[in-house]
Amino acid sequence: MAEEILRLEKVCKAYNVGQTSETEVLHDIDLRLEHGEFLALMGPSGSGKSTLLNIVGLLDRPTSGRLTIKGQDTGTLGDTELTRLRGHTIGFVFQYHLLISAFTARENVMMPMLADRGFASAEIEQRASKLLAQVGLEKFANNLATNMSGGQQQRVAVARALAMNPDLVLADEPTGNLDTKSADSVFELMRQVNRDSGTSFLLVTHNLDLARRCDRIIEVVDGRIQP
Amino acid sequence: MNHWLPFEWITAVRFLREGRLQTLFIIGGIAIGVGVIVFMSAMLAGLQANFIKRVLTSQPQIQLLTPDQVARPLRGAGGEIEDARVQRPSQRVISIDQWPKIRSQMLTMPEVTAVAPTMSGSALAVRGDASRAITLSGVEPDSYFKIVKVPDYIVAGEPRLTSEDIIIGIELAKDLGATVGDKLNIQAASGANRVLTISGLVDLGNKGVNQRASYVALRTAQSLLGMIGGVTTIDMTVTDIYAAEEIAQRIQAADAVEADSWIKTNAQFFTAVQAQQTSNTLIRLFVAMSVAFGIAAVLIVSVIQRSKDIGILRAMGTSRGQILRVFLLQGGLLGFIGSLFGAVMGACALAYWHSVARQADGSELFPLILERQLFVLTALLATLTGLLAATAPALRAAKLDPVVAIRG
Numbered sequence: 001m002a003e004e005i006l007r008l009e010k011v012c013k014a015y016n017v018g019q020t021s022e023t024e025v026l027h028d029i030d031l032r033l034e035h036g037e038f039l040a041l042m043g044p045s046g047s048g049k050s051t052l053l054n055i056v057g058l059l060d061r062p063t064s065g066r067l068t069i070k071g072q073d074t075g076t077l078g079d080t081e082l083t084r085l086r087g088h089t090i091g092f093v094f095q096y097h098l099l100i101s102a103f104t105a106r107e108n109v110m111m112p113m114l115a116d117r118g119f120a121s122a123e124i125e126q127r128a129s130k131l132l133a134q135v136g137l138e139k140f141a142n143n144l145a146t147n148m149s150g151g152q153q154q155r156v157a158v159a160r161a162l163a164m165n166p167d168l169v170l171a172d173e174p175t176g177n178l179d180t181k182s183a184d185s186v187f188e189l190m191r192q193v194n195r196d197s198g199t200s201f202l203l204v205t206h207n208l209d210l211a212r213r214c215d216r217i218i219e220v221v222d223g224r225i226q227p
Numbered sequence: 228m229n230h231w232l233p234f235e236w237i238t239a240v241r242f243l244r245e246g247r248l249q250t251l252f253i254i255g256g257i258a259i260g261v262g263v264i265v266f267m268s269a270m271l272a273g274l275q276a277n278f279i280k281r282v283l284t285s286q287p288q289i290q291l292l293t294p295d296q297v298a299r300p301l302r303g304a305g306g307e308i309e310d311a312r313v314q315r316p317s318q319r320v321i322s323i324d325q326w327p328k329i330r331s332q333m334l335t336m337p338e339v340t341a342v343a344p345t346m347s348g349s350a351l352a353v354r355g356d357a358s359r360a361i362t363l364s365g366v367e368p369d370s371y372f373k374i375v376k377v378p379d380y381i382v383a384g385e386p387r388l389t390s391e392d393i394i395i396g397i398e399l400a401k402d403l404g405a406t407v408g409d410k411l412n413i414q415a416a417s418g419a420n421r422v423l424t425i426s427g428l429v430d431l432g433n434k435g436v437n438q439r440a441s442y443v444a445l446r447t448a449q450s451l452l453g454m455i456g457g458v459t460t461i462d463m464t465v466t467d468i469y470a471a472e473e474i475a476q477r478i479q480a481a482d483a484v485e486a487d488s489w490i491k492t493n494a495q496f497f498t499a500v501q502a503q504q505t506s507n508t509l510i511r512l513f514v515a516m517s518v519a520f521g522i523a524a525v526l527i528v529s530v531i532q533r534s535k536d537i538g539i540l541r542a543m544g545t546s547r548g549q550i551l552r553v554f555l556l557q558g559g560l561l562g563f564i565g566s567l568f569g570a571v572m573g574a575c576a577l578a579y580w581h582s583v584a585r586q587a588d589g590s591e592l593f594p595l596i597l598e599r600q601l602f603v604l605t606a607l608l609a610t611l612t613g614l615l616a617a618t619a620p621a622l623r624a625a626k627l628d629p630v631v632a633i634r635g
Contacts, residue, residue, distance in 0.1 A: 087544015102241040112543040120228040
């Protein structure tokens with residue numbers, strides 16, 4: 001049996017708790033993700049996909065329920081421990097605001113390692129270069145983020161998400177802002193990484209064609225996972 | 228990427244570098260503020276030093292005098308006061324009791340740098356039909372010229388004081404129609420008189436003083452004023468001019484003399500110096516505050532502009548503390564870099580003003596004092612101001628919810 005990376009049990013998320021405007025956006029979510037799995041998360045806008053992704057990514061806390069990452073219950077962790085766990089276990093790829101514009105492509109990939117270790121080193125630079133080569137952008141290593149196309153930026157973002165060798169990559173509509181060719185190329189890149197390194201992916205997408213190429217599709221409607 | 232700088236430094240420097248125009252403008256603002264502080268502090272220090280030099284090189288810092296002569300009420304055999312009205316007696320010119328002993332005592336005090344006994348009194352300077360009332364100061368040139376820099380004020384002749392010489396103020400020379408080498412008949416109130424040769428003319432910077440000032444040898448004054456072997460004052464200088472009053476009080480408490488410090492005798496001047504220092508401090512405070520608000524405003528805008536970057540950094544495992552330090556460092560760096568430019572601007576402005584601003588006689592208005600300490604302190608103060616000003620924006624950045632930040 002494959003190692004379990006992620007488990008959500010009866011996870012609920014509500015906003016404005018205790019007020020008349022209290023709104024529950026996620027209801028009793030149960031979800032499991034195993035090592036090496038590539039999961040597509042689909043659903044209409046406002047269904048709670050991004051909220052679920054933020055909770056899984058430890059950027060937000062559930063109102064109730066239990067979230068376990070690599071067997072560790074995250075409900076008992078403080079902010080510093082959550083930040084550390086996030087940095088070491090989870091990589092992010094966002095739809096917009098992909099890279100930090102003040103840094104070059106290589107430096108963007110180095111950032112998670114730099115934040116973790118405190119200082120840059122030849123080893124960190126080599127790993128960043130290797131990851132850029134993996135996403136086919138070694139020639140653009142010294143380009144500032146602003147001097148690259150959307151597709152190239154998204155490839156750098158994938159390389160950055162892999163910098164800390166995470167167990168899980170959360171991608172929030174990573175191809176939503178790209179043309180069909182670039183979208184396909186970025187998706188294939190993630191799939192390749194998934195196959196080669198066994199990194200699990202949780203991909204939020206509206207693109208049914210891409211979703212069908214994932215291992216599993218989960219649909220969220222009105223804050224509930226559809227059976 | 229630099230291998231020696233930590234993550235926070237690299238990120239702070241890059242954020243500042245990317246916001247080029249914004250960074251340049253705020254550094255310009257800080258530089259102007261720091262420049263004003265450096266310029267004002269150095270100029271006021273120079274002006275003050277000049278004023279103090281002028282005041283303290285033309286008068287002693289502490290002067291020992293005979294105590295006031297007081298009348299005692301007449302008492303009867305039973306000790307009862309016979310007459311309640313006590314009239315203040317006229318103050319006779321008398322010598323300080325045991326002055327050589329007091330002089331020796333003063334010379335042993337570590338904070339005292341020079342001691343000079345003097346004999347002062349009124350006399351009349353007569354030349355032909357002209358006569359003028361003068362203040363006759365009998366001095367020992369070797370010790371007295373260390374306290375009052377008479378040689379520095381000589382405008383004609385030389386600072387020579389043998390028993391036949393007299394140095395007089397330039398206005399007195401004009402009134403008497405006399406110049407160096409001329410003879411003057413000095414007549415004391417007791418009737419004694421001496422014919423002395425003018426060896427030098429002094430300009431002490433004050434018309435009234437120049438009309439009355441005259442210096443003769445101590446023995447000449449003693450014989451003219453009828454007080455052989457006596458002195459009326461003992462003049463002194465001390466190491467710390469601002470401690471003069473405290474030292475004077477100590478001397479007065481220990482010896483049977485009255486001790487006046489320059490602080491007491493120039494109370495108005497001293498108040499003016501203190502008012503100048505207070506206004507300088509206030510100006511510095513307000514300039515520092517405007518610099519601080521400028522830095523804070525720029526960093527708050529930067530936090531808003533960079534909220535998505537902050538969100539991404541938080542998502543990739545950057546802690547709140549690291550974000551806090553990134554923005555604090557930006558404040559500190561802005562303050563420090565601005566202070567370097569400001570110090571150069573202030574020094575250049577000061578050098579220019581020093582070359583342009585002149586006194587009526589063409590001499591410099593103030594000495595150019597550019598102490599390293601001023602620049603180091605200003606840089607420290609500006610860096611600290613930058614750090615303090617960055618506190619609110621940095622806290623705001625650190626508290627930013629990454630979900631909200633990434634969503635924009």
